[in-house]
Amino acid sequence: MTRLFKKFFDVFSSYRLKIDLDGTLIRFLFKNWGYVAIALITFSWVYFSHAEIVIGQKTINISWEAPAYAQRRTPETIAQEIYEQMPDIPKNNQYISSNTGEIASHHTLISRLIRYHEFVKSRPTIFRLDWKLTLADYLGYNEMIREGSYPGFNTLTQNPFNEDRELIKSLSREQRNQLVDTLVSIYQPPSSQSEEVINPSENENLTDNTNTPSIFLPSRGGADLLMP
Secondary structure, eight states: OHHHHHHHHHHHHHHHHHHHHHHHHHHHHHHTHHHHHHHHHHHHHHHHHHHHHHHHHHHHHHHHHHHHHHTOOOHHHHHHHHHHHOTTSOOOOOOBBTTTSSBOTTOOHHHHHHHIIIIISOOOSSOHHHHHHHHHHHHTSSSOOOGGGSTTTTTBSSOOHHHHHHHHHHSOHHHHHHHHHHHHHHHSOOOSSOOOOOOHHHHHHHHHHSOOOOOOOOOTTGGGGGOO
16 A cells, blocks of 8 residues: 555656646746747748758759750760761671661661770760770770670670771771761760850950050159259
8 A cells, every 4th residue: 555655656746747847848938939939930941941942953953964864875876977977987787686687787886886985894985085095995905805795795696896896907097086086076065155256356456445554764864853
């Protein structure tokens, strides 16, 4: 009986303490309601302002990156542009597809070179040096090309690597340089800001209108003017 009474007293005491604490908190809030309101308003303003900025940034990023995906082209379409500008480069597109059993005419020498450069070696496509490194691979001066990873080894009935390598070697130095220049010009992204071109006549007017300070050299006898 004593234990039960003691337990009841402990529960009652804790409940009374809780009531006192809640009452103190309520009295504090009512007493300082102005400061609490200012704190809540400040917090809400900072929170929603930050959320608006983040949403705006996400919207800008989506609209900026969307054209990049829309303008992306395949190695086959780029190879077609290369052949239009350099028709003397062999296509070597007589290989048969292992899936359809028909000639894969879109599987050209240049398209395989681009796929090797971009997907096998993961090299950038806008720098001349990287394209020269790829051509050096074909010429045997740089890294060794593995036939088991060369484009077309698993999609064509015959691996085109050996013949592609010989065709690249047969190109002259001028042809290889022109090929590199053409590839870079196609892959080079357009500039985001157009350069302002100043008319030469306007440039002369700007030069004439500039106020340049004049320098006067002292004449003979000028020091006599300072004497009293």
